[in-house]
Structures are given as structure tokens and as C-alpha cells.
Amino acid sequence: MDLVIGPVDYNxxxxxxxxxxxxxxxxxxxEPKAASLLDTNDNIIQSPVGWARQVDVMVEWLEQETSLGDQVIVIRDASLKGAxxxxxxxxxxxxxxxxxxRTVNSIKDIQNIKHTHYRVLIASDDDSFITKEVKEIGIAASIHNNITLYSTSRFRNCVGPDVFDLYTANTRMAATYYVDYDSEAVKRFILEYRSIFQSEPGSFAFQGYDIMKYYLSAYSSLGRRWFTKLPTFPGSGLQSDFIFSTKNGDGRExxxxRKVVYSPDLSISLR
Structure with a gap:
């Protein structure tokens, strides 16, 4: 069976x-929302990872890092827009x-914040609330040095140019996309891209390359009914990775x- 890449929108x-x-x-x-099409169409493969999977990984990461004596704090948005x-x-x-x-309305509600390590999550669907709380968490973390924020890719979009707040909040991010510019493969790609297009590659360039390389490799390597064998064919790209599993569903999602760590020293690393 041949393959078609795109369109990019749900409709x-x-x-x-x-x-x-x-x-x-x-x-x-x-389009992350296109995952819902898998329930009614057996001829679609969902490449971008949805928010639910990011939350799953974020909570697993939190569990792995939480030690005896740590406190897990959920900052919960009680507004209609946030819930x-x-x-x-x-x-x-x-x-x-x-x-x-335990739940609080804001990081400011925590008393005696210096007495333990706080592992913080934000439960809100309101981008402005998330942005505000990330900033407040960053301020508190820079003062007390005992706070770790757990997040998804949505938080990176929320803070926009104020990415400094993610560093000061000692953020762990379960991310769909992340480019490691220290990677030799990324460095080679950038040099080749510059030589061909006389410009710098953006996110879409990295994503397009990853998608074409992975799926064409699967198509040419796995033979007939290649799409049923994706769970046996993991891949690592420049910006995103590919792991398909039959644990949930039939292996088409x-x-x-990627686990991304924003550290207070303004460094970023992958776990």
C-alpha cells in the first residue's frame, strides 16, 4: 500500500x-487532534503526539523523581475557562x-516553602493562567531553590518569549518536539540546509525531514503491509522520535x- 503525507489540518x-x-x-x-480519526479510519497514521500522552509521560516522570519527604503540589485553576x-x-x-x-490556587499559597522539595504541576486549560503561574513558580524557585515544575509542550507555547521563566522554574517538560543543537546530526543538517537554501532551518524544516526519512525508511524496509509493522521499527529524528505500540490501539499512533530539562543555569538537556 502506498502512502500519502498530509494534509496538515484536521478537515x-x-x-x-x-x-x-x-x-x-x-x-x-x-495535527495532534487528528488522533480521533483513528477510531473511524483504518488508513491513517498519527505522527504528532497528543497532549494526553504528554501528560502520561509527565506524571510517570514525576513519580520517578519524587523522593520520600517531597511534596507534590497541584496548582488548580478553579475558573470555568481553566477547568x-x-x-x-x-x-x-x-x-x-x-x-x-495537595491542591492550591497559587504557588503563593504555600507557607514555609523552604522546608522540603516541592514538585509542582499546573492543572488548567487557560493559557494566561499557566503563563502567570509559571512566572510565579520561577520567582519562588529562584529564591528558595527547592521547586521543580512538571509540564507539557503547551507550557512552552504559553510563555512565548518569556522562556526564561521555564529555566528559573527548573522545568521538566514532556515535549512532542525538541531540537538538540549540540547533536552532530543536527549540526550536519543545518550546514547542508544553509548550503542549499541560503537560510536557517525552522521547526517545519526539521519536522518535514524527520517525517519523510522515517516513513520512507519504513515503507522501503518493512515490505508489504509495512504500516502493520511500525511497532517493530522505532526511529529517532532531529526534532522528534517515533515509537508505535499495540499496547493502546493497533499501533498506528x-x-x-522527549523529556526536556530546563535548568536554572540556562542550559537545556534531554533525559
């Missing part, structure tokens, strides 16, 4: 999968995992998440 993907039927396998390259699908999923995930935590 376009829905239309194309209906038109092509089972004659082509369609790759969803950029949405993602915040509810986070709360359910924490409860299901048996994580002991990418579950690879």
Missing part, C-alpha cells in the same frame, strides 16, 4: 482519508497513579515523547 485529513479509502495509507504530519478537558485528565491521571498531592 483536510478527514476528507482525504474518506476519498482514498483503503487504497492509500495517509500520514497525519502535524477543561486537559486539567481534568491530569487530575484523574494523578489519582489513578496513586500520587499523593506515535507515542514517542
Amino acid at each position: 483536510g485529513l478527514s476528507e482525504v482519508t474518506s476519498i482514498l479509502g483503503r487504497t492509500r495509507m495517509v500520514i497525519s504530519p502535524l 477543561g478537558e486537559q486539567s481534568s485528565y491530569l487530575m484523574d491521571k494523578l489519582s489513578a497513579a496513586g500520587v499523593l498531592f 506515535n507515542t514517542a515523547v
Whole structure:
């Protein structure tokens, strides 16, 4: 079966999968919401990792790093705008995992903050609330040096140019995309891109390269019904990774998440 990469939007993907039927396998390259199409279409592969998987990895990471005596704090947005699908999923995930935590309205509500290590999550669907709390957490962490913030890619989009707040908050981020500019493979790609296009590669350039390389490699290496064998064919790209599993579903949804650490010394590392 041949493959088609794109369209990039939900409506376009829905239309194309209906038109092509089972004659082509369609790759969803950029739209996280397109994961819902997997339930009704068996000819689509979801490449971008959705927010729910990021939350799963974030909570697992929190569990791994929490030591005896640490306190897990959930800053919960009680507003109508903030109490949405993602915040509810986070709360359910924490409860299901048996994580002991207490909720507050703001990091400012914590008294005697210097007496233990605080591992903090923000349960909100309101970008402005997230931005405000990340800044407040960063301020508190820079004063007391005993706070770690756990987040998803959404937080990076929320803070925008104020990325400094992620560093001061000692942030752990479960991220869909991240480019390690110290990687030799990334350095080679940038040099080759510059020589061809006379400009710097952006996020879409890295993503396009990763998608084309991975899926064309799978298509040429795995033989007939290549798309059913993706769980046996993990891949690592410049900006994103590819891990398909039959643990949840039939192996057509990418579950690879990069663990990114923003440190107070303004360094970024992968775990």
C-alpha cells in the first residue's frame, strides 16, 4: 500500500482519508487532534503526539523523581475557562497513579516553602493562567531553590518569549518536539540546509525531514503491509522520535515523547 503525507489540518485529513479509502495509507504530519480519526479510519497514521500522552509521560516522570519527604503540589485553576478537558485528565491521571498531592490556587499559597522539595504541576486549560503561574513558580524557585515544575509542550507555547521563566522554574517538560543543537546530526543538517537554501532551518524544516526519512525508511524496509509493522521499527529524528505500540490501539499512533530539562543555569538537556 502506498502512502500519502498530509494534509496538515484536521478537515483536510478527514476528507482525504474518506476519498482514498483503503487504497492509500495517509500520514497525519502535524495535527495532534487528528488522533480521533483513528477510531473511524483504518488508513491513517498519527505522527504528532497528543497532549494526553504528554501528560502520561509527565506524571510517570514525576513519580520517578519524587523522593520520600517531597511534596507534590497541584496548582488548580478553579475558573470555568481553566477547568477543561486537559486539567481534568491530569487530575484523574494523578489519582489513578496513586500520587499523593495537595491542591492550591497559587504557588503563593504555600507557607514555609523552604522546608522540603516541592514538585509542582499546573492543572488548567487557560493559557494566561499557566503563563502567570509559571512566572510565579520561577520567582519562588529562584529564591528558595527547592521547586521543580512538571509540564507539557503547551507550557512552552504559553510563555512565548518569556522562556526564561521555564529555566528559573527548573522545568521538566514532556515535549512532542525538541531540537538538540549540540547533536552532530543536527549540526550536519543545518550546514547542508544553509548550503542549499541560503537560510536557517525552522521547526517545519526539521519536522518535514524527520517525517519523510522515517516513513520512507519504513515503507522501503518493512515490505508489504509495512504500516502493520511500525511497532517493530522505532526511529529517532532531529526534532522528534517515533515509537508505535499495540499496547493502546493497533499501533498506528506515535507515542514517542522527549523529556526536556530546563535548568536554572540556562542550559537545556534531554533525559
